[in-house]
Amino acid sequence: MENSMILKQADWIKAPGDFGDICPVFRKPFALPKKAADATLLISAIGVYEAEINGKRVGDFVMAPGWTDYKHRVQYQEYDVLELLGDKNTLEITLGKGWSGEFTWFQNRGYPEYPSPAVICALKLGYADGSSDVILSGEGFEAAKSNILFSDIYDGEVFDARHCEREWTPAPVADYPKDILIPQQGEYVREIEEIKPAELVRTLAGGGRKVGEKIIDFGRNITGYVKFRTCLPEGSVIEIRHAEVLREGGSARFYTDNLRNALQKITYIAGGGQAEYKTHFTFQGFRYIRLDKWAGDVDPDDFTAVVVHSDIRRTGYFECSNEKVNKLFQNIIWTQRGNFLDVPTDCPQRDERCGWTGDAQIFIRAATYNFDVAKFFEKWLADMALEQFEDGGIPAIVPNTLGELYANNAAWGDAAVICPWQVYLTYGDKRILTAQFGCMRKWVDFLREEAGESLTWPEGFYFGDWLALDNGEGAFEGATPHDFIATAFFAYSARLLIKAGKVLGADMGRYEELYANIVYAFQNRYITGGELAVKTQTAHAVALKFGLCGDAKENIAKDLAGLVAANGDKLNTGFIGTPYLLHALSENGYAETAYSLLLREDYPSWLYSVNKGATTIWEHWDGIKEDGSFWDPDMNSFSHYAYGAVADWMYGAICGIDTDEDAPGFENAILRPLPDRRLDHAKASIDTKFGTLSSGWSFDGDTVIYEFEVPNRATVVIGGRICEVGKGVHRFVSCGDGTLSRVSRTTDTGNGQ
Numbered sequence: 029m030e031n032s033m034i035l036k037q038a039d040w041i042k043a044p045g046d047f048g049d050i051c052p053v054f055r056k057p058f059a060l061p062k063k064a065a066d067a068t069l070l071i072s073a074i075g076v077y078e079a080e081i082n083g084k085r086v087g088d089f090v091m092a093p094g095w096t097d098y099k100h101r102v103q104y105q106e107y108d109v110l111e112l113l114g115d116k117n118t119l120e121i122t123l124g125k126g127w128s129g130e131f132t133w134f135q136n137r138g139y140p141e142y143p144s145p146a147v148i149c150a151l152k153l154g155y156a157d158g159s160s161d162v163i164l165s166g167e168g169f170e171a172a173k174s175n176i177l178f179s180d181i182y183d184g185e186v187f188d189a190r191h192c193e194r195e196w197t198p199a200p201v202a203d204y205p206k207d208i209l210i211p212q213q214g215e216y217v218r219e220i221e222e223i224k225p226a227e228l229v230r231t232l233a234g235g236g237r238k239v240g241e242k243i244i245d246f247g248r249n250i251t252g253y254v255k256f257r258t259c260l261p262e263g264s265v266i267e268i269r270h271a272e273v274l275r276e277g278g279s280a281r282f283y284t285d286n287l288r289n290a291l292q293k294i295t296y297i298a299g300g301g302q303a304e305y306k307t308h309f310t311f312q313g314f315r316y317i318r319l320d321k322w323a324g325d326v327d328p329d330d331f332t333a334v335v336v337h338s339d340i341r342r343t344g345y346f347e348c349s350n351e352k353v354n355k356l357f358q359n360i361i362w363t364q365r366g367n368f369l370d371v372p373t374d375c376p377q378r379d380e381r382c383g384w385t386g387d388a389q390i391f392i393r394a395a396t397y398n399f400d401v402a403k404f405f406e407k408w409l410a411d412m413a414l415e416q417f418e419d420g421g422i423p424a425i426v427p428n429t430l431g432e433l434y435a436n437n438a439a440w441g442d443a444a445v446i447c448p449w450q451v452y453l454t455y456g457d458k459r460i461l462t463a464q465f466g467c468m469r470k471w472v473d474f475l476r477e478e479a480g481e482s483l484t485w486p487e488g489f490y491f492g493d494w495l496a497l498d499n500g501e502g503a504f505e506g507a508t509p510h511d512f513i514a515t516a517f518f519a520y521s522a523r524l525l526i527k528a529g530k531v532l533g534a535d536m537g538r539y540e541e542l543y544a545n546i547v548y549a550f551q552n553r554y555i556t557g558g559e560l561a562v563k564t565q566t567a568h569a570v571a572l573k574f575g576l577c578g579d580a581k582e583n584i585a586k587d588l589a590g591l592v593a594a595n596g597d598k599l600n601t602g603f604i605g606t607p608y609l610l611h612a613l614s615e616n617g618y619a620e621t622a623y624s625l626l627l628r629e630d631y632p633s634w635l636y637s638v639n640k641g642a643t644t645i646w647e648h649w650d651g652i653k654e655d656g657s658f659w660d661p662d663m664n665s666f667s668h669y670a671y672g673a674v675a676d677w678m679y680g681a682i683c684g685i686d687t688d689e690d691a692p693g694f695e696n697a698i699l700r701p702l703p704d705r706r707l708d709h710a711k712a713s714i715d716t717k718f719g720t721l722s723s724g725w726s727f728d729g730d731t732v733i734y735e736f737e738v739p740n741r742a743t744v745v746i747g748g749r750i751c752e753v754g755k756g757v758h759r760f761v762s763c764g765d766g767t768l769s770r771v772s773r774t775t776d777t778g779n780g781q
């Protein structure tokens with residue numbers, strides 16, 4: 029019988045009614061009548077579980093079974109547990125509420141159909157003589173209170189390490205559906221790395237005499253938890269809080285205001301003797317911890333920060349002669365690591381940590397180059413398709429615990445089309461389009477319905493150019509009007525849908541007509557006399573990047589460069605415009621302006637945060653202001669990847685690595701680097717399914733030396749000249765006088781010339 033069928037024979041079990049906040053532990057003792065030849069534990073939960081057999085942890089999945097649209101599906105995991113078995117055994121499972129509890133800043137329960145967490149499991153046993161057996165959760169499983177007195181994703185954990193006799197009672201059955209159980213689809217979430225403290229900071233309390241805060245600095249902002257050793261006497265209480273940043277001075281430097289209602293707190297009651305502890309069902313976004321209660325001296329060596337995220341394979345690298353740009357790139361990588369914990373989240377620290385569709389869409393190209401996230405997005409996009417509303421609308425977050433609130437936002441809902449298309453381009457696997465095509469098409473149909481005859485969107489709720497700087501100090505929304513953004517994204521989604529449909533061999537005639545009409549409506553409404561009616565950087569960047577400018581393209585590009593110049597050579601774009609700004613400039617002859625924006629160090633710029641000591645990407649251009657004060661604490665994350673989308677300009681423009689729509693997955697790579705004298709050299713590489721693809725260049729006086737490592741084939745474009753090359757390492761030299769020569773070609777086995 030198939031594993032999923034076996035698991036579905038088991039019962040969901042839950043805590044008895046009077047456990048309150050305390051996490052339940054379930055146990056099932058069992059003896060093996062004969063030697064087992066194989067043993068597999070199938071297990072899932074509404075909530076999060078940790079299983080042990082004979083006191084040994086089963087597997088290493090953190091926050092298992094992960095977060096999906098629990099209304100429709102929950103993953104189960106399979107673990108080979110043969111090694112853990114003896115003659116007499118006890119299976120123990122501890123259960124926390126995880127994402128099934130109160131969530132988001134509304135603290136609402138996203139899944140009222142599951143009033144309490146529950147777990148389900150089947151232990152399959154195969155014996156050497158060919159016989160088999162299975163232990164199913166339900167009958168014979170007992171429940172008791174565990175040592176975890178409280179656990180919450182935002183608030184942290186309260187753990188009482190003292191020994192107390194457990195009172196076991198039969199575990200009640202939860203009447204939850206079983207057809208929601210699906211095999212693991214996404215990546216496993218694991219402990220990926222450990223970081224030792226960089227420093228112990230002590231602040232001085234009143235009058236500078238007594239020691240105030242005891243703060244440990246782990247040197248970088250991460251997502252995960254802290255692990256510590258203690259040998260405090262029984263009953264001693266330890267309290268630890270987590271924070272991303274410190275105030276610049278003063279006696280109370282530990283800054284938690286930006287966490288809003290997320291406590292990020294650990295309370296540990298010592299059991300006596302040597303012990304090591306880390307939390308079970310929570311994670312924090314932090315660089316610093318403050319020891320609010322910790323008796324005795326602090327030895328930083330007793331602390332370790334454990335980095336936790338989806339176990340995705342790193343594939344993309346970038347390096348150049350500017351150390352600050354390199355640091356920025358590293359910060360982007362760490363922000364992705366901090367926010368790819370089973371779903372792509374906006375931030376890992378405050379009371380959100382949600383799969384915001386817009387943020388994922390903004391960052392998707394960089395995300396797919398940095399890491400192999402094909403499987404990660406396959407799972408998340410499958411949830412998006414399930415969460416899609418009847419009418420084709422798309423929720424603001426996936427998995428969705430907000431209902432229709434903020435749904436159908438331009439650029440957020442468009443994640444339904446943009447994300448699968450980019451995953452297809454980067455990895456070249458049609459299956460993502462096959463799986464998502466229905467969802468993509470329904471979204472475009474929904475827009476068509478909403479837009480009506482005018483083909484522009486009516487007034488509704490929009491986030492607009494979120495956090496842009498062109499609408500006055502402290503505004504949440506930029507100056508680019510909603511209808512402009514909505515119409516542009518409508519056109520873009522329709523265009524990508526057509527491309528996807530063609531890959532799948534669908535007849536896209538109806539959508540081609542629709543697309544032509546939207547472009548016509550857009551140009552009619554927003555372009556007059558070769559100029560865009562909306563005079564913002566974002567509007568220009570979007571129109572150019574989405575190919576909506578028609579004959580006015582050259583002029584609109586010139587205007588964009590002019591808008592940047594008029595703004596003191598600074599950007600002022602938000603979530604909508606920023607990912608496209610540098611591309612729109614460099615693709616239209618203004619690479620120098622794009623470079624200037626990237627290399628700029630004062631506010632607002634990417635390197636501004638680097639100069640301020642950032643180790644991850646900030647939500648706001650001025651999360652920390654020039655005078656050291658903070659942006660409004662209500663919304664000031666220091667780990668938000670949206671502006672990290674600039675990594676795709678580092679790969680895609682500085683080093684010129686791009687996908688070819690006709691041969692995606694880098695079957696054919698486009699290599700169109702754009703060197704700039706302000707850098708001596710730059711190099712990017714991506715591990716593709718064909719092998720490593722890299723593109724680098726360096727200056728030698730007026731000469732630029734290019735080197736490409738091509739795993740299959742590539743179209744090299746230098747100074748407007750095009751050269752098709754095959755597998756191998758290729759060098760080109762371009763001299764100051766404009767001549768280009770090909771100096772070597774090694775191991776070239778492709779059809780290049």
Ligand code: BGC
Pocket residue numbers: 374375380384386387491494663668
């Ligand atoms: C999130 C964002 C998200 C936004 C919607 C914020 O609170 O952190 O990144 O996209 O809301 O505007």
